[in-house]
Amino acid sequence: MRIVTGEEMASIDAITMNKVGLPGAVLMENAGRGIARKLLDHYGRKRRFFIVIGSGNNGGDGFVVARVLKDEGAEVQVFIVPEESRYKGDAKLHKRVFEQSGYRWKYWKDIESQWPAMLYETDIIVDALLGTGISGQVKEPYASVIASINKLKNEIVSIDLPSGVPAGSAELNHEAIKADRTLTLQWTKVSYYLEETKPYYGEVDVVPIGIPPNTLRHLASQRYIWGKNEVVNSWVMSKPNAHKGDNGRVGIIAGSEAMPGAAALAGSAAVRSGAGFTTIATVAQNVPVIASHVKEAMYTIFSEKHGYLAPTETELAAFMDNKQSIAVGPGLGRTPALTKMVAYLLVHFKGVLILDADALHCLKECGPIVQERTAPTVITPHPGEMAMLIDQSVSYVNKNRFEVAESYAEQYGVYVVLKGPNTIVAEPSGCISVNVTGNAGLAKGGSGDVLTGMVAALVARQRIQPALSSAVFFHGYAADLLAKQRHVLATITPSDIIEHLPEAFSIVDDD
Numbered sequence: 045m046r047i048v049t050g051e052e053m054a055s056i057d058a059i060t061m062n063k064v065g066l067p068g069a070v071l072m073e074n075a076g077r078g079i080a081r082k083l084l085d086h087y088g089r090k091r092r093f094f095i096v097i098g099s100g101n102n103g104g105d106g107f108v109v110a111r112v113l114k115d116e117g118a119e120v121q122v123f124i125v126p127e128e129s130r131y132k133g134d135a136k137l138h139k140r141v142f143e144q145s146g147y148r149w150k151y152w153k154d155i156e157s158q159w160p161a162m163l164y165e166t167d168i169i170v171d172a173l174l175g176t177g178i179s180g181q182v183k184e185p186y187a188s189v190i191a192s193i194n195k196l197k198n199e200i201v202s203i204d205l206p207s208g209v210p211a212g213s214a215e216l217n218h219e220a221i222k223a224d225r226t227l228t229l230q231w232t233k234v235s236y237y238l239e240e241t242k243p244y245y246g247e248v249d250v251v252p253i254g255i256p257p258n259t260l261r262h263l264a265s266q267r268y269i270w271g272k273n274e275v276v277n278s279w280v281m282s283k284p285n286a287h288k289g290d291n292g293r294v295g296i297i298a299g300s301e302a303m304p305g306a307a308a309l310a311g312s313a314a315v316r317s318g319a320g321f322t323t324i325a326t327v328a329q330n331v332p333v334i335a336s337h338v339k340e341a342m343y344t345i346f347s348e349k350h351g352y353l354a355p356t357e358t359e360l361a362a363f364m365d366n367k368q369s370i371a372v373g374p375g376l377g378r379t380p381a382l383t384k385m386v387a388y389l390l391v392h393f394k395g396v397l398i399l400d401a402d403a404l405h406c407l408k409e410c411g412p413i414v415q416e417r418t419a420p421t422v423i424t425p426h427p428g429e430m431a432m433l434i435d436q437s438v439s440y441v442n443k444n445r446f447e448v449a450e451s452y453a454e455q456y457g458v459y460v461v462l463k464g465p466n467t468i469v470a471e472p473s474g475c476i477s478v479n480v481t482g483n484a485g486l487a488k489g490g491s492g493d494v495l496t497g498m499v500a501a502l503v504a505r506q507r508i509q510p511a512l513s514s515a516v517f518f519h520g521y522a523a524d525l526l527a528k529q530r531h532v533l534a535t536i537t538p539s540d541i542i543e544h545l546p547e548a549f550s551i552v553d554d555d
């Protein structure tokens with residue numbers, strides 16, 4: 045499933061019409077028919093529908109939905125907001141087809157005063173006011189219509205996207221429909237994956253309208269959802285006769301005197317995610333406590349200063365030897381020794397280097413070495429860490445997640461795993477995959493450490509992008525399994541996530 049902006053959708057519509065030769069009116073018929081089918085399947089024929097129609101092609105979809113629902117015998121009232129002379133193109137065509145089919149519409153402004161009473165006799169409001177073509181602030185009379193609809197208790201279903209919500213950004217300084225359900229056309233829209241605009245959508249269902257997928261190759265930005273199918277199809281099965289060396293040698297550099305838990309969580313998650321050998325480098329006093337939790341790992345004791353790791357180059361060189369991946373960061377504390385360690389690993393380690401948590405704070409000083417590195421580098425920032433890396437606010441990062449991840453990945457040639465709900469994986473090529481698993485049970489100290497261990501294990505034996513996207517998927521999926529088993533979200537712990545990884549991984553049936 046792809047994710048598009050309004051401009052991209054318009055350009056793909058145009059390519060489909062002009063190059064492929066499928067007329068816009070056919071796409072509109074497909075859209076309206078698909079939406080009417082979903083409405084009937086979901087609510088049944090006996091419900092009363094109230095369709096509010098705007099002046100653009102989103103309104104055109106509304107005329108098709110109204111006609112098909114009426115053809116099917118549903119009770120439907122249709123109201124248009126603009127002057128009838130405003131309709132043009134495909135929307136005008138479908139308005140005429142609606143009328144020629146013997147159906148009638150009324151002006152919204154003529155019923156405005158009595159409409160709360162009318163709505164009392166209505167079950168479902170279908171919002172066909174504004175779609176992907178909206179620009180700037182919502183103007184009158186649309187702003188008032190939207191405000192009135194939002195005051196009602198009726199179920200609201202939006203066509204394509206909630207009217208007033210921009211498709212490609214979270215810029216929302218005006219009234220927008222708060223839908224219970226959105227039937228989005230062909231592909232989901234970027235704003236559905238942004239914290240500020242997501243709540244307006246309600247439940248989302250996708251309605252295919254017949255656009256050939258190969259039209260997508262014309263887009264400069266490629267964004268897609270990495271779901272169960274992608275995980276299963278990209279998964280590399282371990283060989284039946286595999287030995288532990290084949291399953292990846294993973295290094296985790298984590299923990300300080302005050303934070304042994306981070307190393308235990310990351311190490312344990314790496315082991316549970318199938319790493320052949322996991323070696324944890326940490327301070328000497330942590331080893332007994334961590335080893336009692338992660339029995340399968342091996343341990344390397346690094347030199348330390350005041351309870352924080354301060355390895356020598358010789359220690360680091362010995363640790364790097366033979367490893368396919370090294371994750372550095374969880375629970376290390378921010379020290380000058382850490383910056384030296386990160387710089388050394390960036391220059392000398394030839395495997396996949398994963399920088400997380402405190403190690404991310406060294407990146408600003410290490411920018412040029414990151415760009416010069418030829419082996420893959422992965423960074424796993426949460427929005428606060430990403431904001432620190434680009435000198436912006438967290439709110440800026442949350443509103444511009446796609447652009448921020450994509451441009452950082454391209455500029456520094458790294459894989460960016462931008463965490464939070466709908467974690468994004470951006471590749472150095474700019475290609476983006478989005479995760480749809482996970483829940484607020486993960487919003488806890490230590491969840492990120494678990495993900496880091498999982499990432500380190502998966503990149504050691506799979507191609508890098510599928511490994512990252514699938515690690516993120518499984519991490520969230522384990523939390524979703526716990527939620528399904530009626531665990532209260534607030535009580536889910538990072539250790540619970542690790543325990544549920546075998547069940548999560550079972551979708552890739554490794555028999």
Ligand SMILES: NC(=O)C1=CN([C@@H]2O[C@H](COP(=O)(O)OP(=O)(O)OC[C@H]3O[C@@H](n4cnc5c(N)ncnc54)[C@H](O)[C@@H]3O)[C@@H](O)[C@H]2O)[C@@H](O)CC1
Pocket residue numbers: 057068069071072075098099100101102103104105134173174175176177178179180181182183184186203204205229253
């Ligand atoms: N042939 C096509 O292009 C297809 C388009 N489709 C539908 O068409 C929609 C996009 O259609 P359009 O590009 O015509 O745009 P919209 O229908 O989203 O809205 C454009 C209309 O809204 C007005 N408008 C724009 N910004 C406004 C604002 N801030 N305040 C108030 N009014 C504003 C414009 O004057 C214009 O009349 C999609 O969301 C989808 O529902 C589908 O029918 C599939 C086929």
Ligand SMILES: Nc1ncnc2c1ncn2[C@@H]1O[C@H](COP(=O)(O)OP(=O)(O)O)[C@@H](O)[C@H]1O
Pocket residue numbers: 401425426463464465466467481482483484485486487488489490491492493494495519520
């Ligand atoms: N509400 C949420 N929905 C889905 N995933 C979440 C949510 N809150 C947090 N997460 C996930 O939990 C992890 C938290 O990581 P992070 O903030 O680095 O925690 P820590 O460093 O304390 O371990 C990330 O993978 C993030 O995507």
Ligand SMILES: [K+]
Pocket residue numbers: 102171172173174175202203204205206207
């Ligand atoms: K709409």
